[in-house]
Amino acid sequence: MPVANIKSQIKRNRQNERAHERNKAVRTALKTASKKARVTAAEGDAEATTQLVRDAARAYDKAASRGALHKRTAARNKSRLAKAANRAASE
DSSP states (O other): OOOOSSHHHHHHHHHHHHHHHHHHHHHHHHHHHHHHHHHHHHHTOHHHHHHHHHHHHHHHHHHHHHTSSOHHHHHHHHHHHHHHHHHHHHO
């Protein structure tokens, strides 16, 4: 934790710490949603996979719009999930 002397920087450090904790929680939730979708895709349950991928994609979009994640990172992860779901559906 940085120790600042300037009042505005002390405030900035507090804000950054709060945002960091918030973003960490969001990223953890995204990982969980992605894992659930991937696991159901591996099991071969097409209907459940479709719903879980849709939910995860929505969560990625929300995270990107709130700035917890870069929009290209969200797009990349959504694409990978959709690919896995399509593979599971075609089997």
